[in-house]
Amino acid sequence: MQELINRAKEMLDDGTVARVLGWKAGDLPYNPEPAYFEDAESLKDFVYNGFCGANLSKYMIEASKLEGKTLVFLKPCDTYSFNQLIKEHRVDREKAYIIGVGCKGKLDIEKIRAQGIKGIESIEGAEITDDADTLKVQTIYGEKSCAYADAMLERCHVCKGKEHKIYDEQIGESKETKDGERFDEVARIEAMAPAEKFAFFQKELSKCIRCNACRNVCPACSCRKCVFDSNKFDSAQKANVDSFEEKMFHIIRAFHVAGRCTDCGECSRVCPQGIPLHLFNRKFIKDIDELYGEYQAGDDTESKAPLTNYTFEDAEPSIVGKRG
Amino acid sequence: MQRIGVFVCHCGSNIAATVDVSKVAEMALMEPGVVHAEDYQYMCSEAGQAKIADAIHEKKLTGIVVCSCSPRMHEATFRKAAERAGLNPYMVEIANIREHCSWIHKDMEEATKKAVILMRAAVAKVNLNTPLQPGESRVTKRALIIGGGIAGIQTALDIADAGYEVDIVEKTPSIGGRMSQLDKTFPTLDCSACILTPKMVEASAHEKIKIYTYSEVENVSGFVGDFTVDIRKKARSVDMDKCTGCGVCQEKCPSKKAPSEFNRGLNNRSAIYTPFAQAIPNVPVIDREACIKFKTGKCGICSKVCQAGAIDYEQKDEIITEKYGAIVVATGFDTINLDKYDEYAYSQSKDVITSLELERVMNAAGPTHGHLERLSDGKAPKEMVFIQCVGSRCSDDRGKPYCSKICCMYTAKHAMLIRDKYPDVNVTVFYIDVRTPGKNFDEFYRRAVEQYGVNYIKGQVGKVIPQPNGKLLVQGSDLLDNRQILKEADMVVLATAIEPNPDVRKIATMLTASIDTNNFLTEAHAKLRPVESPTAGIFLSGVCQGPKDIPETVAQAGAAAVKAIGLLAKDKLMTNPCTAHSDELLCNGCSTCENVCPYGAITYEDKEVNDHGIREVRRLAVVNSALCQGCGACTVACPSGAMDLQGFSNRQIIAEVDAICR
Numbered sequence: 001m002q003e004l005i006n007r008a009k010e011m012l013d014d015g016t017v018a019r020v021l022g023w024k025a026g027d028l029p030y031n032p033e034p035a036y037f038e039d040a041e042s043l044k045d046f047v048y049n050g051f052c053g054a055n056l057s058k059y060m061i062e063a064s065k066l067e068g069k070t071l072v073f074l075k076p077c078d079t080y081s082f083n084q085l086i087k088e089h090r091v092d093r094e095k096a097y098i099i100g101v102g103c104k105g106k107l108d109i110e111k112i113r114a115q116g117i118k119g120i121e122s123i124e125g126a127e128i129t130d131d132a133d134t135l136k137v138q139t140i141y142g143e144k145s146c147a148y149a150d151a152m153l154e155r156c157h158v159c160k161g162k163e164h165k166i167y168d169e170q171i172g173e174s175k176e177t178k179d180g181e182r183f184d185e186v187a188r189i190e191a192m193a194p195a196e197k198f199a200f201f202q203k204e205l206s207k208c209i210r211c212n213a214c215r216n217v218c219p220a221c222s223c224r225k226c227v228f229d230s231n232k233f234d235s236a237q238k239a240n241v242d243s244f245e246e247k248m249f250h251i252i253r254a255f256h257v258a259g260r261c262t263d264c265g266e267c268s269r270v271c272p273q274g275i276p277l278h279l280f281n282r283k284f285i286k287d288i289d290e291l292y293g294e295y296q297a298g299d300d301t302e303s304k305a306p307l308t309n310y311t312f313e314d315a316e317p318s319i320v321g322k323r324g
Numbered sequence: 325m326q327r328i329g330v331f332v333c334h335c336g337s338n339i340a341a342t343v344d345v346s347k348v349a350e351m352a353l354m355e356p357g358v359v360h361a362e363d364y365q366y367m368c369s370e371a372g373q374a375k376i377a378d379a380i381h382e383k384k385l386t387g388i389v390v391c392s393c394s395p396r397m398h399e400a401t402f403r404k405a406a407e408r409a410g411l412n413p414y415m416v417e418i419a420n421i422r423e424h425c426s427w428i429h430k431d432m433e434e435a436t437k438k439a440v441i442l443m444r445a446a447v448a449k450v451n452l453n454t455p456l457q458p459g460e461s462r463v464t465k466r467a468l469i470i471g472g473g474i475a476g477i478q479t480a481l482d483i484a485d486a487g488y489e490v491d492i493v494e495k496t497p498s499i500g501g502r503m504s505q506l507d508k509t510f511p512t513l514d515c516s517a518c519i520l521t522p523k524m525v526e527a528s529a530h531e532k533i534k535i536y537t538y539s540e541v542e543n544v545s546g547f548v549g550d551f552t553v554d555i556r557k558k559a560r561s562v563d564m565d566k567c568t569g570c571g572v573c574q575e576k577c578p579s580k581k582a583p584s585e586f587n588r589g590l591n592n593r594s595a596i597y598t599p600f601a602q603a604i605p606n607v608p609v610i611d612r613e614a615c616i617k618f619k620t621g622k623c624g625i626c627s628k629v630c631q632a633g634a635i636d637y638e639q640k641d642e643i644i645t646e647k648y649g650a651i652v653v654a655t656g657f658d659t660i661n662l663d664k665y666d667e668y669a670y671s672q673s674k675d676v677i678t679s680l681e682l683e684r685v686m687n688a689a690g691p692t693h694g695h696l697e698r699l700s701d702g703k704a705p706k707e708m709v710f711i712q713c714v715g716s717r718c719s720d721d722r723g724k725p726y727c728s729k730i731c732c733m734y735t736a737k738h739a740m741l742i743r744d745k746y747p748d749v750n751v752t753v754f755y756i757d758v759r760t761p762g763k764n765f766d767e768f769y770r771r772a773v774e775q776y777g778v779n780y781i782k783g784q785v786g787k788v789i790p791q792p793n794g795k796l797l798v799q800g801s802d803l804l805d806n807r808q809i810l811k812e813a814d815m816v817v818l819a820t821a822i823e824p825n826p827d828v829r830k831i832a833t834m835l836t837a838s839i840d841t842n843n844f845l846t847e848a849h850a851k852l853r854p855v856e857s858p859t860a861g862i863f864l865s866g867v868c869q870g871p872k873d874i875p876e877t878v879a880q881a882g883a884a885a886v887k888a889i890g891l892l893a894k895d896k897l898m899t900n901p902c903t904a905h906s907d908e909l910l911c912n913g914c915s916t917c918e919n920v921c922p923y924g925a926i927t928y929e930d931k932e933v934n935d936h937g938i939r940e941v942r943r944l945a946v947v948n949s950a951l952c953q954g955c956g957a958c959t960v961a962c963p964s965g966a967m968d969l970q971g972f973s974n975r976q977i978i979a980e981v982d983a984i985c986r
Contacts, residue, residue, distance in 0.1 A: 087915075088912070088915065088916070089913050089914060089915055089928075089943050090912065090913075090914065222912065223910075223912055223963060224910060224911075224935070224964065225910055226964075230910070232965065232975075233965055233975075234978060234982075256963045257963075260963075304919065308916055308920050308961055309919060309920075312830055312833060
């Protein structure tokens with residue numbers, strides 16, 4: 001972490017960048033938040049640890065409009081989002097100095113709490129430089145411990161890889177965290193009977209409080225004005241009169257990001273209700289892979305996306321009927 | 325608020341027998357904005373149109389809904405009627421209660437319910453309609469013909485004779501197509517080459533016709549009157565200007581093992597070749613897959629023997645970009661692959677051949693120089709069996725559901741020619757039905773039976789079994805005598821089903837022309853517009869549209885030419901005002917619409933906007949309405965809903981859906 005701060009100071013001092021986009025410590029040991037740092041002094045609050053799951057790519061949309069370059073720290077998985085935003089002309093590559101930071105898997109406080117660890121005062125082992133496989137958690141009830149892997153976010157168990165897809169320089173090593181298959185859960189839901197599937201999603205989506213956290217954090221949800229906020233469309237009103245309105249919102253959102261979603265997992269990470277929102281997006285990704293060949297949004301900034309590109313090898317529309 | 329009039333057509337009994345039309349009119353009056361509703365026997369008649377005009381005047385209507393047949397039939401009629409009465413024609417909407425309702429339903433109550441719903445959707449849309457004004461676009465006075473067979477040649481000649489420039493793009497090294505492979509033609513038995521080659525010569529000599537052989541259409545953009553087409557001229561490796569067509573290169577070429585496409589692979593050709601003697605242009609091509617020079621770098625004999633110095637191993641594919649006002653598809657057919665019909669032993673015995681292969685065997689320029697002989701041992705056959713409908717009229721997915729139409733006649737022709745030239749050969753034909761509608765066709769078939777003694781057996785063949793003695797055991801049934809037949813034959817000829825040239829899928833996609841489940845190009849109307857594609861400016865000639873024989877193909881080729889000429893004769897076309905536009909305050913500038921636009925109508929510009937006080941320069945989508953064809957692909961791809969289509973706005977579509985789901 002100190003290495004990142006030193007480098008940031010250096011670049012602010014020599015004027016290469018006008019500001020630094022990183023994470024600063026929150027009020028609790030496990031809730032650091034995205035922040036701009038405009039001088040060396042402010043960098044005292046900078047943190048980078050296992051709880052820095054936030055993907056900073058989307059903040060670069062606004063940062064691209066500011067004077068001067070912005071130094072942004074991106075984890076390997078965040079770089080996919082950044083590439084996708086370049087492809088959509090939403091960020092300015094020239095306005096960003098990207099430091100690819102190492103990652104050893106990001107932590108999910110809910111997973112720690114689920115193990116009965118409550119009243120947390122401090123956590124050891126979450127530092128990026130730590131090699132520890134175990135987290136030591138000081139609680140008001142005494143010291144507890146839990147395996148690092150058991151506290152990781154779902155997305156880290158199906159990690160896309162240690163490689164930064166775009167960067168100007170790299171600092172820190174990444175660790176292999178993948179121990180599961182990305183589409184297993186989707187396949188399990190696909191196998192359900194329609195009624196069972198509906199019940200599953202109704203149960204999950206009914207928890208939604210429409211706080212819009214998923215939309216606000218999503219790098220693909222970068223429309224100037226969301227259709228749900230615009231009086232030009234009737235989508236919002238329609239969603240409100242539906243007996244289970246959230247399905248309109250989430251399903252329309254999934255359609256809008258289909259083919260552009262990099263599966264960064266931020267929607268599920270920030271959902272205060274714990275809805276596995278990434279499953280919708282992953283279903284689309286799985287279908288795209290199966291129908292058009294494997295495609296990873298954000299893998300690069302040039303390739304044509306299967307849903308907005310036609311080739312003679314494309315699946316015929318009748319395939320939908322056959323697949324159900 | 326609109327003042328809408330709803331007019332419900334009986335269409336005689338076409339609609340009224342299944343839909344309670346007065347109920348639909350009565351229900352219409354309850355819809356928002358509707359101030360007038362009536363039903364009438366024939367809305368499209370002059371009296372019907374007068375009713376619309378009267379109502380526009382009397383009730384001061386601002387919008388019209390006609391509940392009638394498909395908009396493909398009469399939308400133009402009603403729009404014109406409204407225009408004459410002073411209404412903008414785009415304030416007219418059609419609710420299709422015939423094709424979408426009365427024709428497909430039986431129960432009156434259900435059908436009436438549906439007709440009311442369709443009426444409601446149209447009223448909901450008209451409530452949001454706005455007057456639109458069409459623009460104008462120019463017409464490039466040149467036609468492109470894809471395919472240089474008899475269909476393409478005839479269409480080209482007819483268009484060129486009317487004084488317009490025509491380009492023919494032909495994939496193979498020569499024009500001529502399937503007809504050039506045929507020996508004799510029914511029902512007159514004149515030599516195919518003798519009647520085709522004069523047309524080939526005429527086309528190549530015509531000052532208005534340019535022929536691109538060994539070339540393929542690579543890309544098509546634009547729209548009716550103004551298509552831009554990329555043509556790939558494949559590297560011929562022979563300079564067309566220098567070559568004199570002497571043929572020495574072909575004689576001296578040491579690589580002679582490539583199967584001859586022209587002779588259906590029954591014999592071999594050299595690596596440098598012209599497909600047949602009368603080929604046009606009479607300039608060979610080098611098959612780079614077969615050429616020793618290209619494979620090993622050594623050889624170069626053709627270059628050494630060529631007096632004209634025409635051989636050019638360095639030649640590269642060339643892309644020619646040209647503009648056209650009209651495009652005629654004449655891509656023709658091929659015979660189906662017989663892998664799924666192994667019971668006929670086609671892959672097991674050289675003496676089981678297709679009818680098209682028999683054409684080559686019977687032809688003086690063919691692999692046997694026109695002698696009827698077995699391809700396995702060169703012996704003259706004594707017993708020949710013809711099997712009809714191999715892959716045609718097939719109920720499973722091995723073959724084609726349709727009748728290939730030409731087989732009954734060419735089989736009668738083959739049988740007759742063989743019996744005439746080799747009276748000692750017995751000819752048996754197994755058939756399901758003999759279909760001979762056509763001028764002098766049945767007479768022709770009867771001559772084969774009565775005069776030439778061809779043995780026709782009604783029944784199919786179950787199996788052809790190659791025997792150790794080299795003969796073929798044919799196991800079939802005679803349905804009229806109700807008995808099984810076992811017959812030893814020396815040769816078996818399969819009347820193999822024809823299918824559209826496989827390349828047509830690619831071409832149809834480039835042209836956005838629709839094809840049916842059998843890959844035949846779809847006509848704009850099966851009866852009334854049989855040579856036009858539903859895509860404006862695209863015309864159909866020959867078998868690409870459906871199975872047909874030479875006289876029908878030539879007739880259709882002329883019809884397609886007339887339609888193309890009708891288009892080229894115009895100086896300007898009215899453009900569709902239903903084009904897309906983007907909302908500057910919603911556009912993200914993400915390029916999604918640009919990626920999906922098939923017409924290249926969308927570009928981006930940096931523009932300063934004032935978004936509720938926030939002034940900034942944004943990357944915004946701009947639609948060129950002269951290029952936009954209103955397909956709507958951008959409107960559904962746009963994630964933020966910034967793209968919208970005039971006449972089919974997102975709001976209008978949602979209003980229709982809402983009305984249907986109400």
